[in-house]
Amino acid sequence: MDFSVRVIELPLSVLALSCGGLAVLGVACVLALRVSRSRKSPDEGESERDWGIPAVDAHAEGSSPFHRWDTRIKIVSLLFTMLCLAALEQLAWAGLGLIASFAAVRVARIPFRYPLKRLAAMGAFLGMFVLVMPLTAPVRNGDTLVTFEHAAFITLNLRGLLLALLICAKACAIAVLMEPLLSTAPFPRTIQALANLGVPTFVCQMVLLAHRYVFVFQDETRRMLKGMAARGFEMRSNLDTLRTVGNFLGMLMVRSFERTQRIYDAMLSRGYDGSFPDAAEFRAQRGDWAKAGFWVAFGIGLLVADRIIR
Amino acid sequence: MHISDGVLPSSVALAGVAASAVIAVWSVRRTQPEDFPKIAVVTSAFFVASLIHVPLGPTSVHLLIPGLVGILLGDSAFVSIGLGLVLQSLLFQFGGITAIGANACMMGIPALVAGWIFRWLKGETLTRHVVAGIIAGGLGVVLAVLLLALLLMSGGEDFLGVAKLAMVAHLPVLGIESAVAGFTVSFLYRVKPDLLRSPPTLKAER
Known part of the structure; x- marks a missing residue:
């Protein structure tokens, strides 16, 4: 069998430079996150970690083709496009998908820091792929290897790097597209559209209730942590911290169970029968289907091009 | 650790959705209808709890607590975890929307197993409860990590290094x-x- 591997040898300085570049990039990312965090809560002025939960429908009030789109059709077409994006196998087409996602954010008039925040959340997970895959991908026929002078123990597999970048591009394209999908309609309306599409009512009810209580319990958590800090508690790497965290979790559970009981009784007494009354009606028009046609065609087009054009 | 979009092969992602849907239906059947809203609320409590970072040397880790969910909710834990993951994906992009089924299996199945182990071991005394809690909590993480590695390796041998x-x-x-x-x-x-x-843990309050 014909087994050929191309080897590119680079001077060691290239390795040192790229490692330094990566380190600078990492520090810059951390600093950028710190800055965005401190800017988010200037009035609190505390050094504690920000556990702020972003609103999922921050731009529901805007006006754009995405806002005017029938929510049901928007969900189905964009989810289909996301599935197509996830199935891509070539970096160039995934990159095109990423550009299209950012274009969609622009059209939906969502500030770019919202999708960027989503990308930052995936940073550690995707960074692991980019750092590890070039080093560990097994060598196959036709691969290109990069080695360095005086450091023969480091061999980078270019195929591994490309694969990792492909994963990053796909993940980013889909994550960025989540913003036009979710934040261009009020969250209850999105859930109502899901129910209209056949998702069981109890699932929708629970997502809505859970989403509501995330913010309630976040407040509870903040209050408890503030109380703990006032009594001199400080998180460290020791068993005492773990014991305190364990007690804290237990207390959070006890309080949330008791609170739930009261809330549920109150809901029942106000006539809750397992569903909320429908707020809005959906009416699909020609424009809605045209937008759906565009996104579905885009997804299929990407997928076909990905498989045919090498 | 949640799997993001674009990592898993499409077949695995779709199989994950199918498997998690089947288990979720079973889990819902094992839950009393009047407990549905309570599970939603407990889910958000866990969601908030999982945002807490515990310092570990120079870095910090956030709690996963699949084991604790299983301990508290028993067979209903799978629904709770699935819901929590949907919310994490929608709000934070922790875990991709196309990988939601795989992620639900990865965290939900360990929660179920941890819950069963806890009920089997807990006995009556405080000591036995604590030991059962430690085992269930640890087991939840071990199983979740094994499933994570398994799912990553479904992408082929290229993913072996990342899985390790x-x-x-x-x-x-x-x-x-x-x-x-x-x-x-x-x-x-x-x-x-x-x-x-x-x-049912939740009915005990009534």
């Missing part, structure tokens, strides 16, 4: 999770033992 790294990176988490689960169980045993009674 993910397993090693979770070793310290294992210790923290076991200890926290043990302490939480100990707290609940003394403060509100009803929550640890089974099943």
Whole structure:
């Protein structure tokens, strides 16, 4: 069998430079996150970690083709496009998908820091792929290897790097597209559209209730942590911290169970029968289907091009 | 650690959705209808709890607590975890929307197993409860990490290195999770033992 591997040898300085570049990039990312965090809560002025939960429908009030789109059709077409994006196998087409996602954010008039925040959340997970895959991908026929002078123990597999970048591009394209999908309609309306599409009512009810209580319990958590800090508690790497965290979790559970009981009784007494009354009606028009046609065609087009054009 | 979009092969992602849908239906059947809203609320409590970062040397880890969910909710834990993951994906992009089924299996199945183990081991005394909590908490993480590695490797041998790294990176988490689960169980045993009674944990309050 014909087994050929191309080897590119680079001077060691290239390795040192790229490692330094990566380190600078990492520090810059951390600093950028710190800055965005401190800017988010200037009035609190505390050094504690920000556990702020972003609103999922921050731009529901805007006006754009995405806002005017029938929510049901928007969900189905964009989810289909996301599935197509996830199935891509070539970096160039995934990159095109990423550009299209950012274009969609622009059209939906969502500030770019919202999708960027989503990308930052995936940073550690995707960074692991980019750092590890070039080093560990097994060598196959036709691969290109990069080695360095005086450091023969480091061999980078270019195929591994490309694969990792492909994963990053796909993940980013889909994550960025989540913003036009979710934040261009009020969250209850999105859930109502899901129910209209056949998702069981109890699932929708629970997502809505859970989403509501995330913010309630976040407040509870903040209050408890503030109380703990006032009594001199400080998180460290020791068993005492773990014991305190364990007690804290237990207390959070006890309080949330008791609170739930009261809330549920109150809901029942106000006539809750397992569903909320429908707020809005959906009416699909020609424009809605045209937008759906565009996104579905885009997804299929990407997928076909990905498989045919090498 | 949640799997993001674009990592898993499409077939695995779709199989994950199918499998998690089947288990979720079973889990819902095992839940009393009047408990649905309560599960939603408990889910958000866990969601908030999982945002807490515990310092570990120079870095910090956030709690996964699949074991604790299983301990508290029993067979309903899978629904709770699935819901929590949907919310994490929608709000934070922790876990991709196309990988939601795989992620639900990865965290939900360990929660179910941890819940069963806890009920089997817990006995009557505080000591046995705590030991069962530690084992269940640790087991939840071990199973979740094994499933994570398995799912990553479904992408082919190229993913072996990443899978290994993910397993090693979770070793310290294992210790923290076991200890926290043990302490939480100990707290609940003394403060509100009803929550640890089974099943149905939630009905015990009525």
